[in-house]
Structure formats: structure tokens, C-alpha cells
Amino acid sequence: MLALMSRAIEERNRRMLRARDTMDRAFAKPLDVAALARVAHASPAHFSRQFRATFGETPHRYLQRRRVERAMELLRETMDPVTEICFDVGFNSLGTFSRTFREIVGESPSAYRAGRGGGCEAEQVPACWAMAWTRPAGRTAVSEKRAAGSVA
Amino acid sequence: MFKRITHTFIHVLDQDQALDFYVGKLGMVVQVDADLGFMRWLTVSLPDQPELQLGLMLPGPPAYDDATAEQIRELVTKGAGGGGVIFETDDCQRTFEQLRAAGVEFTQEPTKRFYGTDCALRDPFGNPIRFTQPPDGPIVVPSPEELRARG
Numbered sequence: 606m607l608a609l610m611s612r613a614i615e616e617r618n619r620r621m622l623r624a625r626d627t628m629d630r631a632f633a634k635p636l637d638v639a640a641l642a643r644v645a646h647a648s649p650a651h652f653s654r655q656f657r658a659t660f661g662e663t664p665h666r667y668l669q670r671r672r673v674e675r676a677m678e679l680l681r682e683t684m685d686p687v688t689e690i691c692f693d694v695g696f697n698s699l700g701t702f703s704r705t706f707r708e709i710v711g712e713s714p715s716a717y718r719a720g721r722g723g724g725c726e727a728e729q730v731p732a733c734w735a736m737a738w739t740r741p742a743g744r745t746a747v748s749e750k751r752a753a754g755s756v757a
Numbered sequence: 758m759f760k761r762i763t764h765t766f767i768h769v770l771d772q773d774q775a776l777d778f779y780v781g782k783l784g785m786v787v788q789v790d791a792d793l794g795f796m797r798w799l800t801v802s803l804p805d806q807p808e809l810q811l812g813l814m815l816p817g818p819p820a821y822d823d824a825t826a827e828q829i830r831e832l833v834t835k836g837a838g839g840g841g842v843i844f845e846t847d848d849c850q851r852t853f854e855q856l857r858a859a860g861v862e863f864t865q866e867p868t869k870r871f872y873g874t875d876c877a878l879r880d881p882f883g884n885p886i887r888f889t890q891p892p893d894g895p896i897v898v899p900s901p902e903e904l905r906a907r908g
Binding site: 611614615616618619621622623625626629630659660731732733 | 770827831835843862863864866868870872875877879882883885889
């Protein structure tokens with residue numbers, strides 16, 4: 606019985622990991638709960654709860670922080686305009702991007718760029734380690750309410 | 758002191774399934790497959806690098822009690838098992854296409870970085886794997902100015 610329950614948890618973990626990998630890979634595309642739930646072979650109603658039980662945060666929050674992490678890299682490493690970076694990492698409005706970035710990082714995208722324009726040691730490790738370890742974790746919880754049904 | 762690394766290990770959830778993947782798909786070869794009674798000692802290597810063996814270890818008793826083995830299995834399936842492998846390839850794009858056609862689960866498509874072109878995948882259990890095609894010339898860590906100019 607214990608073994609059966611454990612197999613079910615492993616199988617669920619693996620499906621949730623597949624959804625998380627999808628966010629790491631396709632963060633620039635529009636992603637919603639329904640699409641991620643399909644990747645995870647879960648019903649949309651159960652997906653967010655199961656993802657949170659597995660990884661300790663909702664898929665919405667995970668994706669926001671992934672997009673902000675990608676934006677931080679582009680702000681450090683390129684001269685691209687902030688507006689372009691906003692859309693490149695999957696946000697669909699500059700207002701949402703700026704507000705989310707400030708909530709998570711504690712300063713505006715342009716202030717972050719001005720302060721950190723010197724590149725980053727993270728460039729020296731393989732990309733998946735850099736992405737996993739530089740995804741911002743601190744600051745306040747980000748407006749989960751606004752998510753209601755959508756992670757994009 | 759030490760001369761070289763000869764063995765390294767990752768946890769797998771099923772050794773036969775691990776063989777299908779690491780040998781059948783990634784092209785490694787079995788070095789040792791021995792039923793010791795108390796465990797199955799299973800190692801693989803690259804065909805041209807037999808001196809470095811990768812042990813495909815099944816967590817379980819008596820080395821780990823059942824509850825501990827379950828914890829390990831849960832962490833591996835979350836991608837948090839702690840193990841992983843990085844391979845070198847001479848053609849990242851071609852290897853990517855071959856493996857994708859074989860149904861391998863990629864987590865990142867080939868991406869050019871200063872250290873080479875690399876991409877990422879998962880083994881069937883959740884362990885992370887990367888392979889890298891080194892650049893033609895020497896690897897030079899770009900300065901911040903170069904990075905920004907390039908962007």
C-alpha cells in the first residue's frame with residue numbers, strides 16, 4: 606500500500622516536473638493553466654494545487670519569476686530596450702512587466718540595469734544551473750489574486 | 758593523491774528502464790552488470806571512455822530503509838535528486854535531432870553560449886543531462902563590455 610502511494614507520488618512529481626520544464630523552455634510564449642495542465646496530464650482544477658504541493662509555489666509564481674530572471678539577464682547582458690525585453694520574456698504589457706519586476710526585484714528594470722550593467726558570474730556556468738540558481742526568490746508574494754485562472 | 762575519477766553514480770528508479778535509456782538511446786555501453794544477490798551493480802560508460810563508469814543505482818534496502826528510498830525516489834522525480842551528467846559532443850544540433858527523433862525529453866534546445874553550444878534533457882526518472890559542443894577556438898569568458906556590445 607505504501608509502495609503504491611509512493612509510485613503515485615513519483616508519477617505525479619514527474620508530470621509536474623514536465624510542466625515546470627515547459628515553463629523554463631517556453632516562458633516567452635503565452636502559457637496558461639489549461640496548457641500547462643495538459644502537459645502535466647492533470648485537470649486544470651487540480652494542476653495548480655498539485656504543482657504547489659510538489660514545488661512549494663504556484664505555477665503562476667514560478668513562471669513570473671522565471672520571466673523576471675530572463676529579463677534580468679537581458680538587462681545585464683544586452684542593450685535591448687526595456688520594452689523589447691518585456692515582450693521577449695513573455696509579458697504582454699509593459700505595465701505588468703514593470704510592476705512585477707519591481708515587486709520581485711525591489712527596483713525598476715532600468716534602475717536594475719543601471720546598477721548591474723557589469724555582466725554576471727552566472728554566465729560562466731551551464732545555462733540550466735544559471736537559470737535555476739538566479740531565478741529571484743525573495744521579496745513579497747506576487748499578486749496571486751490577479752492570476753485567477755491564468756498564469757500569463 | 759588522486760589520479761583520476763573512475764566512477765560516479767546517479768539514482769535511477771528502474772535499472773532495466775535506465776539501460777533502455779542510457780544504452781538504447783544515449784549510446785552508452787554496459788561495463789558491469791552483476792547480480793550480487795544483495796544488489797545489482799550496474800555501470801555504463803561511453804564506448805570511447807571506458808575508464809569513467811557511471812553507476813546506475815537503485816535506492817533501496819538494505820543500504821537505505823524503505824522510507825529513505827522513497828524520499829530519494831520522490832526527489833529524483835522532482836528533478837532534485839542531485840545527480841546529473843554533462844556530455845561532450847562534436848555536433849550538438851545533429852545529436853539533438855537524433856535524440857529528439859528517438860523520443861528523448863528535451864528541456865532546452867541547442868543554444869549558443871561562449872563555452873559552446875549546448876542543450877538539456879531529462880532521463881526518464883527526472884535526472885538532468887546536458888551535452889555541449891565546445892567552440893572551435895579556445896573558450897574565452899567574455900567581458901561585460903563584450904557581452905553588452907554583442908547583445
